[in-house]
Amino acid sequence: SPFPSGRYKPPATETNPALEDPTPDYMNLLGMVFSMCGLMLKLKWCAWIAVYCSFISFANSRSSEDTKQMMSSFMLSISAVVMSYLQTPQPMSPPW
Amino acid sequence: MKNFYIFIAVLFIPWSFSLAKYDEFEDGDDIMEYDDNDFAEFEDVSEDTVTESPQRVITTEDDEEEATIELEGHDENQEDFDDTDTQEGDTESEPYDDEEFEGYEEKPDTSHSKNKDPITIVNVPAHLQNSWESYYMEILMVTGLLAYIMNYIIGKNKNNRLAHAWFNTHRELLESNFALVGDDGTSKEATSTGKLNQENEHIYNLWCSGRVCCEGMLIQLKFLKRQDLLNVLARMMRPASDQVQIKVTMNDEDMDTYVFAVGTRKALVRLQKEMQDLSEFCSDKPKSGAKYGLPDSLAILSEMGEVTEGMMDAKMIHFLTHYADKIDSVQFSDQFSGPKLMQEEGQLTKLPETKKTLLFTFNVPGSGNTSPKDMESLLPLMSMVIYSIDKAKKFRLNREGKQKADKNRARVEENFLKLTHVQRQEAAQSRREEKKRAEKERIMNEEDPEKQRRLEEAALRREQKKLEKKQMKMKQIKVKAM
Numbered sequence: 001s002p003f004p005s006g007r008y009k010p011p012a013t014e015t016n017p018a019l020e021d022p023t024p025d026y027m028n029l030l031g032m033v034f035s036m037c038g039l040m041l042k043l044k045w046c047a048w049i050a051v052y053c054s055f056i057s058f059a060n061s062r063s064s065e066d067t068k069q070m071m072s073s074f075m076l077s078i079s080a081v082v083m084s085y086l087q088t089p090q091p092m093s094p095p096w
Numbered sequence: 097m098k099n100f101y102i103f104i105a106v107l108f109i110p111w112s113f114s115l116a117k118y119d120e121f122e123d124g125d126d127i128m129e130y131d132d133n134d135f136a137e138f139e140d141v142s143e144d145t146v147t148e149s150p151q152r153v154i155t156t157e158d159d160e161e162e163a164t165i166e167l168e169g170h171d172e173n174q175e176d177f178d179d180t181d182t183q184e185g186d187t188e189s190e191p192y193d194d195e196e197f198e199g200y201e202e203k204p205d206t207s208h209s210k211n212k213d214p215i216t217i218v219n220v221p222a223h224l225q226n227s228w229e230s231y232y233m234e235i236l237m238v239t240g241l242l243a244y245i246m247n248y249i250i251g252k253n254k255n256n257r258l259a260h261a262w263f264n265t266h267r268e269l270l271e272s273n274f275a276l277v278g279d280d281g282t283s284k285e286a287t288s289t290g291k292l293n294q295e296n297e298h299i300y301n302l303w304c305s306g307r308v309c310c311e312g313m314l315i316q317l318k319f320l321k322r323q324d325l326l327n328v329l330a331r332m333m334r335p336a337s338d339q340v341q342i343k344v345t346m347n348d349e350d351m352d353t354y355v356f357a358v359g360t361r362k363a364l365v366r367l368q369k370e371m372q373d374l375s376e377f378c379s380d381k382p383k384s385g386a387k388y389g390l391p392d393s394l395a396i397l398s399e400m401g402e403v404t405e406g407m408m409d410a411k412m413i414h415f416l417t418h419y420a421d422k423i424d425s426v427q428f429s430d431q432f433s434g435p436k437l438m439q440e441e442g443q444l445t446k447l448p449e450t451k452k453t454l455l456f457t458f459n460v461p462g463s464g465n466t467s468p469k470d471m472e473s474l475l476p477l478m479s480m481v482i483y484s485i486d487k488a489k490k491f492r493l494n495r496e497g498k499q500k501a502d503k504n505r506a507r508v509e510e511n512f513l514k515l516t517h518v519q520r521q522e523a524a525q526s527r528r529e530e531k532k533r534a535e536k537e538r539i540m541n542e543e544d545p546e547k548q549r550r551l552e553e554a555a556l557r558r559e560q561k562k563l564e565k566k567q568m569k570m571k572q573i574k575v576k577a578m
Contacts, residue, residue, distance in 0.1 A: 052241070055241065056244075062295070
């Protein structure tokens, strides 16, 4: 074609981190905090919330997101749940 | 002292409660009776023998009394004996003869049953049970996770279907207008991939290039986050639409200098606050477009009246009125640099880079409940985009307009420089101080005293020179003033 074709340039959000959606990062952090709470304070509900957080972080993740980070947060939350149940096999009691 | 007693008394209360609980479980009465029986059985036998003789001796004089005494005595004995019977087996079945007791009535059964404690069935707390039912919270949690995963798969697929429905409808128009349709920037040569570039589960990009007057066009399909259940639930409270955002980068020589926007009032108010160029060049509030026949829902932001006049030709008005419900905002700007960057104080030393851009934001109809047909209905809007590209190339300001535009741009730049003058001065000052400090350090670190002295002298000489220069300047200014 006679007209020069410019190459693809990634949209502004990739170059300017301030414009990116912060949800996956927040959820990741929250997930890790809840995992640690669940493991150390032996609170089952903390561990379950951590699992949910890591799922939500995964669903909202950007393409440039590191899968290692995602997997590690997921594994941490699963291990928090498993450890809580190994230590105290009784079922979780509702907060009400 | 009084408080101490109260404290002790208060401590007794929960302790006594705990004791009471034990009583429930352990039938203390029975145990005590049993304990008594250990010793009582011997007493009972002697009692029997003791009571026997008075019964024989006394006949009918104190019948009632005797009877009652008898009964009571017998009751006790009977209880004790029954208990021993039940608890010790048949070792002492009949230690007494029935004939020994006269006037013995069949009463003990009722009293016996009355005195016996009822069996209470205590509920075992849930956490000590081991049935599946007690794990209902866990089952709830797992069900929630499964629901989340299912929603992820369904949402992801829906977004995918919508994206491809859009692309299939628009492919022809795009391929007839652009040489390069679809590029993800990874291949060495600029060849059409002919495919959408999926950024994540809710954003799809398409880069088109190779057309006269524009450098390129980036289309972003910004879908709702259907793959995230939280988002789905949030959208039930606050409905939102999918959006299609098209950004055309114009060649420098193919667009004149003006800033113009048209769209919904709400969108324009927001953009005027957020966008760098709209806030600087379009100072007035969004005006109604009724003058040009636009519906009330749309408003106009413009740098100057001439631009609005030029932009609002018949075809553009036709597009805007017919598809007003799908248009969120349309922005033509030669000073486009994106949203205002939140920079800290002292960092804003340079104006952000600008590019001549046409930016279109369209709302997909259906407000969330989008179907592939809704995506297809956006095709006429793409025609509007193509038309706008040609229009922007053709439209030129007249001399007056151009002068005004140039003045505006110069004014903005000057304002910016004034604002940052102080910061730039401070930056220069700090740089100078850094240099001085670095030199001083070098001098201090120099071990050789000779070298040290020499460096110090050199620094002093330089300082003196600078002072002289300054004095000269001041003198010159004074002379000029005079």
